[in-house]
C-alpha cells in the first residue's frame with residue numbers, strides 16, 4: 587500500500603487525488619473496531635515478503651511472508667460484518683502471496699471464495715497485488731463473483747523499462763505486466779487498475795523514464811501512485827551508482843502525476859451515464875453531496891435531492907454517474923428510499 591511503501595522505502599508520495607487515505611476506513615479489526623465510522627474495515631491477512639527488491643527494507647524489517655490462518659480471517663470477517671462494516675479490504679505486505687506458507691497451503695483465491703459466502707457480507711476489496719500473484723483463478727473469480735469482490739486492483743509496476751526493473755530486482759518484465767493488466771481489462775468488466783511507480787531510481791536515464799511514461803500511456807491503467815526514490819540504508823540500491831538529480835526527479839514525478847490524473851479522468855468519464863454500486867460513507871462533501879465509493883474505486887459525491895443523508899449512509903446503493911470534472915465525480919442515487 588502507498589503508506590506502507592512510503593514508510594519502508596523512504597519515498598515521498600504526493601497524496602493521490604482519488605485516494606481515500608485514512609478516511610472511511612478503520613484500520614485494524616480486532617477487537618477494537620476503532621472510531622465510530624463503521625463503513626470500511628482494513629483486515630490484515632498477511633505480513634512480510636519473500637522477495638528481495640533492491641530498494642526495499644521490508645523483508646529485513648518484517649521478515650518472510652506469513653499468512654493468517656483462514657479460520658481466523660473468516661471469523662474476523664464475520665465479526666466485522668456483525669459490527670456493521672459494509673466493505674472489508676484485505677491488506678498485507680504481499681497479499682497475493684497469501685497461503686503459500688500454510689500447512690496445507692492455500693491460495694488467496696481459495697480464501698476469497700470462502701469469504702464471499704459469509705452471510706451479510708457487503709463486499710470485499712483487495713489492496714495491492716504483485717503482478718505475478720494475479721493468477722488465472724483470481725481473474726476468473728473477480729470476473730464471476732457478481733461484485734462480491736470489488737473490481738479493483740492496484741498492481742505495482744515501479745518501472746515501465748525492463749533494464750530498470752532488472753536493477754530493481756523485480757521478478758517480472760514489462761511484457762509480463764502488460765499480459766496481467768490486459769487480461770484483467772478484458773475479462774473483468776469495469777475494473778479499476780492502479781499502479782505504484784518509482785521515479786529517479788539510480789541510473790534512470792531520460793530514455794528509461796520515457797520508456798516508463800510510454801508504457802503507462804499505452805496501458806489500460808486508470809490511476810497512478812508516483813513515488814520519488816530515496817535511498818534506504820541497508821538496501822543494495824543505496825550503493826548503486828547514478829544518483830539522479832533532485833530537480834530531474836521532481837520534473838519526472840510531475841509528468842507522471844499529470845499522466846495519472848489524465849488516466850483517472852478518462853476512466854471516470856467512461857462511466858458517465860452508467861450505474862455502479864457504491865458504498866455511501868459517513869461524510870457530506872463541501873459541495874453538500876454525500877460521499878460514496880463505487881465498486882471500481884470512483885470516489886464521488888451523490889446528490890441528495892432533499893433526502894435525509896443519515897438514512898442513506900453506510901449502504902451499498904446503485905449510483906448513476908452524471909458528471910466528471912477534474913478530480914470531482916458526481917452521481918445520483920438510483921432508486922434509494
Ligand code: SF4
Pocket residue numbers: 635636637638639642643644645679680716
Ligand atoms: S515485493 Fe519487493 S517492494 Fe514489495 S515488499 Fe516485497 S521486497 Fe519490498
